[in-house]
Amino acid sequence: MKPISVKNIRQCVNGQLMQGSDDFLVNDIIYHYQKMGPNKLLFLKQKWQIDWEKIAQSAPCVVVTDIAYDRLKSIENCTIIKVQDIEKAFWRFVNFYRNQFSIPVVSITGTSGKTTTKDMIKHILALDRNVTGTKTSANSRTHHLTYLLSIDKNTNAAVFESAVGSPGDVLTASRYFKPTIGIITNIGVTHLDGCKTLEAYHQAKAEMVQAVGKKGTLIINADDENTKRIGLKDFQGKVLTFGITHRADFRATNVQYGNNGMQFVLKFRKKMYPAFVPGYGQHQVLNALAAFAAVYKMGISMAEVVNRIESFRNLPSHLECSIGMGGCIIVDDTWNSNPISLKAAFQALNGISRGRKRIALIGDINALGELSLDLHRQVGKMIAENGVDVLITVGSLAAEMGKQAQKDGLNGEVYSFPDIKGVLLFLEKILDENSILLIKCSAKNHSIIKLKTRLKRRRTN
Incomplete structure (x- = not known):
């Protein structure tokens, strides 16, 4: 950040200098005292359980506060700016900094x-x-x-x-x-x-x-x-x-x-x-x-x-292709999962499969609230529309995708697992150099992420 003087901070937050110098410069601003350190400015909120020793160890520093500051006054090299309302003072500072x-x-x-x-x-x-x-x-x-x-x-x-x-x-x-x-x-x-x-x-x-x-x-x-x-x-x-x-x-x-x-x-x-x-x-x-x-x-x-x-490179796990178990192509799309990204992944799988056997391993979708069941079933309909040769689901909600895909006429095999147990053994039987495996889940689905890592390591020479 651009270094800022106490004087500029005091003026922008409509504060009163109670201790310290207007000339002191800060090089970082925080609102969590756990991140306190020398030459930093802290917006100190009354609702916190304050670690005064942590603040003292961070001197020289600056504190903006709307609470009683007697404890702060005892901290050597702690500059104190008193304001009427800490929230308003914080947003005044944000506006001040951005407007520069x-x-x-x-x-x-x-x-x-x-x-x-x-x-x-x-x-x-x-x-x-x-x-x-x-x-x-x-x-x-x-x-x-x-x-x-x-x-x-x-x-x-x-x-x-x-x-x-x-x-x-x-x-x-x-x-x-x-x-x-x-x-x-x-x-x-x-x-x-x-x-x-x-x-x-x-x-x-x-x-x-x-x-x-x-x-x-x-x-x-x-x-x-x-x-x-x-x-x-x-x-x-x-x-x-x-x-x-x-x-x-x-x-x-x-x-x-x-x-x-x-x-x-x-x-x-x-x-x-x-x-x-x-x-x-x-x-x-x-x-x-x-x-x-x-x-x-x-x-x-x-x-x-x-x-x-043309020289752009995606972050990992964004439809990232690699060779894995049995010489298959693994399409790793495990950065995040929601209905719209699942549709994009299945469309991409069809675009790059080029005659290979299309296999999809799908986990539950999170954060869908009360509509979760209905939305998982809508994804199942989407899978049927796009097609896949083998659909493997992991989790109770993902299983609903598989059921719905079959109801909507999916011309492919569906295998549902309540958890990750048994999935690796099943994949060992069906993966080969003529297959392509899409793995789609959230990065928080640790069991599928661990399986993905094992599949990538077990490649043929």
């Missing part, structure tokens, strides 16, 4: 594709710009302050994910980042444990419209039916669209599976740009189109964009 930087800031939300789209944008920009942003998919609200402070005088652009665990999350993130560009990759269904209903979840994603404000740019998926329901009548900013099957500002045509990625032709402003993006699936093309729209707003030509995207 006039740079493009991208905020990305969506049921799936956030991390990949974010990484694509960072990759395209990194050649000639200093870019900060979300690391991997660590996008919870507890990271917002740290990410905001990663912006400094050398930063040219920032790209952050805005996840939705409950209503209000996107707007909360926008209070930190004040995005100039907002992206909604798609709106499916997940996190119903926090949002409770599909309508509430969809509305939570739609908060991005308000987040970018009147002068911002909103980038949306023209192919996504739920996104089309977002009310944009009163939106005064600029809207850019991307898609494959529908008309869009950034549209991909002639989409084909290539060697380790997708080939397509980008149609933009009546010009055609042959393009290749590493990573499989039409959803990967959509991720790239969203990224193209964002960097276009930052002044990079499309000719340069399609050149730079």
Whole structure:
């Protein structure tokens, strides 16, 4: 972060200096005293059980507080700023820090594709710009302050994910980042444990419209039916669209599976740009189109964009292909799991199987709330529509996928296991060099993740 003096902090939070010097500089700001250390500023909240010794060991430091500060006064080299309301003071500081930087800031939300789209944008920009942003998919609200402070005088652009665990999350993130560009990759269904209903979840994603404000740019998926329901009548900013099957500002045509990625032709402003993006699936093309729209707003030509995207590399476990047990191809898509990403995975499996026996190993989907059973059955219908030769489910809810797939006419074998026991022995019997195995689950499904690791290690020479 950019070092800040106590004087500037005191003025921006409307505080009174009770102890210490206005000239002292801080190089980090925190709101958890467990992370306290020298030259840091702490917003001290009354509800905490305060470890005074930890604060004393962190001196010289600065504390902003709205509680009685007698204990603080006894700590040597502890600068104290007294405020009337600690919450208001904190948000004044957030606004103060963010407003020091006039740079493009991208905020990305969506049921799936956030991390990949974010990484694509960072990759395209990194050649000639200093870019900060979300690391991997660590996008919870507890990271917002740290990410905001990663912006400094050398930063040219920032790209952050805005996840939705409950209503209000996107707007909360926008209070930190004040995005100039907002992206909604798609709106499916997940996190119903926090949002409770599909309508509430969809509305939570739609908060991005308000987040970018009147002068911002909103980038949306023209192919996504739920996104089309977002009310944009009163939106005064600029809207850019991307898609494959529908008309869009950034549209991909002639989409084909290539060697380790997708080939397509980008149609933009009546010009055609042959393009290749590493990573499989039409959803990967959509991720790239969203990224193209964002960097276009930052002044990079499309000719340069399609050149730079060719060297992009996905994070692990995003439809990652490798050779495993029996010489089979393992398609590892165990980063996350929700209905929309499952559909993308099965479509990709069909695209890359090339005559091999298609086998899918699927675990339960989490965070679907009261609609969990119904949504698992909807996924089963999707599996029947896309087809697979062998479907293996692990878990009671995943078993419902298998039952529904059979009811809907799946022309393939279905084997359901209550847990991971017996799955390895079964796979040993059916995996060979003429088969391709999709493994799809959440990264929190540790039993399937461990099995995946064993399958990758047991490859033939």
